[in-house]
Amino acid sequence: MVDTTVYINPTELLEQPVQLIQACIGGDRYSQSVLYEQFATKMFGVCMRYAKNREEAEEIMQEGFVQVFKSLNNFKFAGSFEGWIRKIMVYSAIHHYRTKPKMHMVVDIENAKAEDLGNEEIMSYLNKKELLKMVQALPPAYRMIFNLYVFEGMKHREIAAHLGISEGTSKSNFFDAKQLLQKAVINSLKIAKNY
Template sequence: MTEEAILQGCLKNSAKAQKSLYEKYSGKMLAVCYRYAHNREDAEDMLQEGFIKVFSQIHTFKSQGAFEGWIRRIIIHTCINNLKKNKKFKESVDLIHANSLQIREDTIPSILQAKQVVECIRLLPIGYRTVLNLYAIEGFSHKEISDLLDIEESTSRSQYTRAKAMLEDILIKKNILQKPRQIYLLASGGE
C-alpha cells in the first residue's frame, strides 16, 4: 500500500489502512518513545496512545511536509504530555561540575557504539534525558522546549548542559569514550 493510499484509507477509517500505517511507522516511533520512557512498557503505552491520536487527528494532516514527520511530532507531544502528567520531567540532579559535551558523528564509528550511546542517554535522569532528546536529537530550540515542558528557557539550557556533562561521565565510565574530549551532539547548532 502506498503512503497516499494508506492516508486516504485512514481518512475513511479503514482498519486495513490503519494497520498498514501502524506497521509502517510503529518501529521508528517506538524508538522515539523509548528515548523518553522509563522502560519498554511505558514506551509501548506511549506508542499506543500516540497512534490513537494519529488516527483521530489524521484529518488535520495537510500534506505539507513529510507524513512521517507529522506522525513523529504527534508521538513526541504524546510522550511529553505523558511525562508532564506524571511530573517526571521536572526531576533534576545537582552536579559538582558541568563539563561541556558535544558528540560528533566521527566519534561513533559503529552502529554498536551508537546503540551503546543511546543506552547511556537512557541512564540520564528523565528531566535531563527529555531536554537532551528534544534539543539534540529532535532539533527543538530551548524556547520551544520551555513552552512544551512549561519550564523556564534557562532551565532547559541548564538541564541540557548538565545532561551533556553527565552523559560524558557515563560514556567514560563505560569505556565508550577513552578520555574527556569535545563531543558534538547531533544537535541543531550545539551550545
C-alpha cells in the same frame, strides 16, 4: 461459512499513501494496521529515546498512534507524512512526561572527567544500544530537554514553553544532561577499553 471481508494487499496500499490515509480516515482498521506496520519501527526508535525503558516507550507510542488515527483528517498532504507522525510522537512523549508525577533527582556530576576522543572513535567502542541506554538513564526532565534540543532542533524558549519551565532551567538542565552523558560515555569507554 465464507468470510465476506475484502482484504487489500498491503503493498497496494503502501504504493498509494493517499489512498491508505483516506482509508485510515474512514476508520478502516485494516488500513490502520498497515499504516502502523509501516511506521512502527521508526516511531518506536523515537519513543525509546524519550522513555526510560521499553514499556514506557510502548505506552508513548500507543498514545501517539491513537492520536495519529484521530488526527489524520487534519493532515493537509503537504510535507512529509513521516515527519507529521514523528511530531505527534514527540508531543505524545511530552504529554506523557507532563502527566506523570515528576521525580526530582539529585544528580552527581562532580566526578565527570573529560577524555579527548573523537565521535567516530567513541562510536567504534560503543554501539547504538549503549548510547540509547545512556539517554534513557537520564533523569526525565534532562532526557526530555536533551531530546528536544538535540533531535528535534527546538530552541530553549520553545522547550521551556512546552514543558512549562523557564528558559534558564531548560539551558541549565541541558548542560547538566550533557555532563551526565559525558560521564556515562567516559565510564563506558573505560570499560570497553579494558576489554
